[in-house]
Amino acid sequence: MHKRVRTAVFPVAGLGTRFLPATKALPKEMLTVVDRPLIQYAVDEAREAGIEHFVFVTGRNKGVIEDHFDRQFELETTLELRGKTAALEELRKDLPSAGRTSFTRQQEPLGLGHAVWCARDIVGNQPFALLLPDMLFKGQPGVLKQMMDAYEETGGNIIAVEEVPPADVSSYGVIARGSGPDNGFAITNMVEKPKREEAPSNLIISGRYILQPEVFTLLAEQTKGAGGEIQITDAMQKLMHMQPFTGVKYEGQSFDCGSKIGFLTANVVYALDRPDIRDGFIAELKKLDLGVQF
Structure with a gap:
């Protein structure tokens, strides 16, 4: 019987420099896709998967x-009166x-691995889920729920992966695929941002993980890796010698919202x-005469 995954960690301490000046005062995780902040989509995905405790690793x-x-009583009262x-x-x-949310500070921008360690x-x-809010996934069920289904079968550590063109692998963590179906196959190796000719596949780590707590011990000893930061991938490589890793080639569509x-x-x-705005949005797009069929 595998320990149930009840907690999710959301690293939200990044500076969001690619979206300056918008992110000078507004966290990048609060940028909205239509009318919902990115962080809300990630929390929604975690709740659908059965997560009960939400841990946010923040910064200034x-x-x-x-x-x-949190609740905003003035806003709620106004809406109720109206x-x-x-x-x-x-x-x-x-x-x-x-009581289901916790917040802790990273204090220094030392990388994703350090944020998780915090x-x-x-x-x-306890095992925990790790969700990078920059990555937005559209799928039914959500990606983390698909991973939870695999976890119930295999336990251990689970990583969501997707295919990218081979020319793009140097921008990501890349895994080597072993035996098993798309919804639960063995991962035999992983490397952070490899050269194209050295990449073990074109399957990239896509921002969703289920990890066992032993990763914290490894992160405490982890030195800086690619980009001069403490990388979660380096710690996972060491953990692979101790515990199994399973890959889930998820069903759905991803959007890297860390890029414009x-x-x-x-x-x-x-x-x-969105049924409430789709027709009006299409009408406005047609007015622009973009040469695209809707």
Whole structure:
């Protein structure tokens, strides 16, 4: 019987320099795809997968994230007085239950591995999910739920992967695929940002993980790797000698919202999927005469 995964970690301490000046005062995780912040999509995905405790690893100027996941009584009272019950219920539905969120500071930008390590005392000796909010996934069920299904079968550590053109592998962590079906195959190796000719495959680590707590011990001893940062991939490579890793080639569509192109594409796709704005949005796009059929 595998230990149940109840906790998810969200690293949200990054500076978001690719979106300056918008992110000078606004956390990049609060940038909206249509009308929902990126961090809300990640939390929604985690809740669908059965996560009960949400741990946010923050940095300076990230207090608005904590405010977002708190009740705003003045706003709720105003909506109630104005009879905007649908908006009020939507706000309340998005909130985790009282006591289900925790916040800790990274303090120094030392890399993703270091951010995960900062959550060690909150997570404790339990398996946990790790979600990178920059990566937005559109799928039914959500990617983390697909991974949870694999975890129930195999236990151990689970990584969501997707295919990219071979020319792009040097920008990502890349895995070597062993035996098994797409929804649960053995991972035999992984490397962070390899040269194209040295990459073990074109399957990249795509920002969703289920990890065992032993990774914290390895991260505590981890030296800086690619980019001069403490990399989670380097710690996972060591953990592979101790525990099995399973890959899930998820069903769905991904958007790298850490890039402007990915972020803008996500807004278009999600807008077109919204019944309340789809027709009006298409009408406005047609006015632009972009030469695209909708």
